Amino acid sequence: MRFSSADFDTPELAIERFRQLTGDLCDVIIYGDAKDFRVSSATLHLSGALLLESQTSALRYDRTAQHVARGIDHFQVVMYLAGGAEFVARDRTFLQRAGDICIIDMARPSLTREMQARDGATHVLSFVLPRLLLTPLAMTDAGPTVRILPRETPYGRMLGDYMLAVRRCAAELTHSESQAVVQSLALLVASALDSRPDAGDTNATLSQDAVRARIKLHIDANLGLGSLGIESLCREFGLSRAGLYRLLAPQSPAGYIQQRRLHRAFAMLISPAFRAWRIIDIALECQFSSDATFIRAFRRQFGLSPGEARKLAEQRVPGAPPGSGQALPAPDAEASRWIAQLTGTVLSGSPA
Template sequence: MSERSSDPGRGESALQAMRAVTADICSVAPLGAPEEFQVSSVTAATGNGLLVESVSTALEYDRTPAHIARGGIDHFQITLCLRGGMHFTSGRREAVLGRGDVCLIDMAQPNRTVLSGGADGGATTRLVSIIVPRSVMAPRLAHPDSATASLLPGGGRAAQLLGSQLSALRDGPSPESRAAVEAMADIVAGAVGSAAEVDGAVDRADRHLVLAMIKRHIEAHLDTEPLTAEDLCRRFQMSRAGLYRLFEAEGGLARHVQEQRLNLALRRLAAPASRNRRLIDLALDLRFSGDSTFVRAFRRRFGLTPGEVRGLAEAWLRDTGAQPGPGDVLRHVGRG
């Protein structure tokens, strides 16, 4: 994933630099003293979209018909407010965003955006957006020409799913990025009015993003939470049957959780920092009942014991002088 950062600094010189960069897209006007102006952004291509994260002091963007005519941008933008506030207007349509709110914006229509600090007294607004081609978003919408400024409140399920997925895309590239962007477009369409022929896709997208959100939670808490069906159902407010259906293709919830814990064990065993750590401690940290249960499960998954992995990792470090990764250890086994 290619990434580009823009941090023109502060003050009037930064304002002039930003105006030069955005001249064909919009006009920019600070709402405070020019010498206090500040803005920074990061852009990254992801799947079939462009991810943009920005932080700025209070300012106004004005996208006029002239900008639209010369800019050649015919895209939709899905924007999540992470901090501060945003007031978006396009014709008679408007949306006011606070933290957690999501808005759909048609970039092919004239609009005005005002960014301000939040109710918490913060001086900046932080936004993260995914910009997708019209060919991705418009066919999913029942009324694409009147969908701009559609607001998805932060407390709603759609905004929570989209916020979770945008946060995941911010973390870096993924083989599933394209599918994630498509699923996000389906979720937005389902929330603001989808075309009849994509109603089934909305349901599939909902399942896709919920499953991705649960998987991220599992990966982040492999050694801190039990991750039982009861715990996950309570956290994600879903039935046990619904949770089990989500994980059918993974071989079941319990199998998925155990496989992720074993993958984490492999990464830890390959790291030099774990050289003197007892296997029983690693097993208990990863919620196995004991070291013998852990060793059996580990051997079934990787074809060798935790002790053998540790020995191979130490040999790799001696031979190459480089810290091995899990892939290095498993490739070494394949050559053996």
């Protein structure tokens, strides 16, 4: 099945029809002017699963308890080929970059805020798998609402590579081949859901570099939580305060967390998806107690104020370093390199 805003006389009619199609799954909020809305999507049935690929304007998807109650009990496996998203679930915020794999439990409420690519759109590949397909394969079905597999990890790269391979061949598969492909994908996803290392059991067998990488990934996944701090990290990873300080040296844990929150705030300020947010809203979202505290810390880190960063983003290519006179490639240039690494080719529509 295919759907395209180009088939409608006006963007408003396309939006209305798109909301009708997605109404059982979530509420859709359009970022920016409705007249700029565009969508092109294709759906393919694969032996009990769905393959979805879409290119759209940046959107916000709000899956509420009312939507969950309608009984669609699936997992969605998502990879952004261009753009990215923030997922909010159970008061936690998860950042997904292009090339990362995100597994979403659709049986729980969540909020998705998309971050568009340089061309103003997002490009998403996803698979929807019934829970009944995963339950016999997973050791437990009580996993998190959202799980991110970073593109840097071997398992994340492997799963992304598999998704793209299925995408290339899906339309040519026989029924029995399609069943085998879906079963293999379900097994890979179930294994990812089960991969929850217990810090108390595994830290002794991991190198310091591996533990440090896990700590940093955990910090990035929880930047929106006020409870993120030295004590929570020590509990999570079974470390003493001295051990945590040694792993993150020469920075202090608090200094590293603030630096990551400032970088997250910078990304929000230059993203059109957050253009309507006030600076104080971004400051609070990134766990700063006031706009004054945020502005001081931001200026120390980047050499300009949050307001100046936002104005620069409107005048030049996003991603240019503060104070430089030369614009660098947009953030999605880096993302396209990751996708090219996975596919062996540069995707059409992606920056070279």
